[in-house]
Amino acid sequence: MSVNSQMTRTRILECAKQEFMECGYQSANIRRIAQAADVTTGAMYNHFSNKAVLFDALVQAPAEEMLDRFRKIHTEVQEALPKLTFVHMKKTAYSGTDWMLEYVYAHFEAFRLIFCRSEGTRWASYLEELIAVEEHAYRVYCDAFGKSGRRIEDMFLHIISTSGFQYLVECVSHDLPYEQAVAVLDSAKRFSMAGWQELLRLAP
DSSP: OOHHHHHHHHHHHHHHHHHHHHHHHHHOOHHHHHHHHTOOHHHHHHHOSSHHHHHHHHHHHHHHHHHHHHHHHHHHHHHHGGGOOHHHHHHHHHHHHHHHHHHHHHTHHHHHHHHHHOTTSGGGGHHHHHHHHHHHHHHHHHHHHOOSSSOOOHHHHHHHHHHHHHHHHHHHHTTOOHHHHHHHHHHHHHHHHHHHHHHHTOOO
């Protein structure tokens, strides 16, 4: 790709990002993007065959990397479960939350597009994929650490997984500064862990 072609592609992506941010995917207009980027629609289609491909170019790489790493974290923990204590699980959960928040904020615009502007794209279900990974992991952890003799209901695990990710979505959708988001998630971690200790009857 020539330097001029790369510069054109970069300009199109920047203008597309602004259009998607302001209008959302469904209301975004290819002609407006082309006009803002100072290219013809034909020239733009030479770089991106359709609006979905354009949206993918803005979000796919960080989204797939985060999902892959999130799955890997839970897989590694589950494989080590027989040797883990709840204290170790607590530290792992805290560090995992910290990592995810830092990663999202390092790719803030991509995740804001996914969380807030992706209706009508394949990324509209991305949050549900994250929640499904968390929900399955919670099932494994509860079965391994539960001391109450009562199985935690699947619906509760679904709800708690969903609400856990909502903290992250709210930080992004309200455009919180990173330092404030850290404080919010720190409170959420303590709140959540206290609940698990009570529910599973575990020592702090």
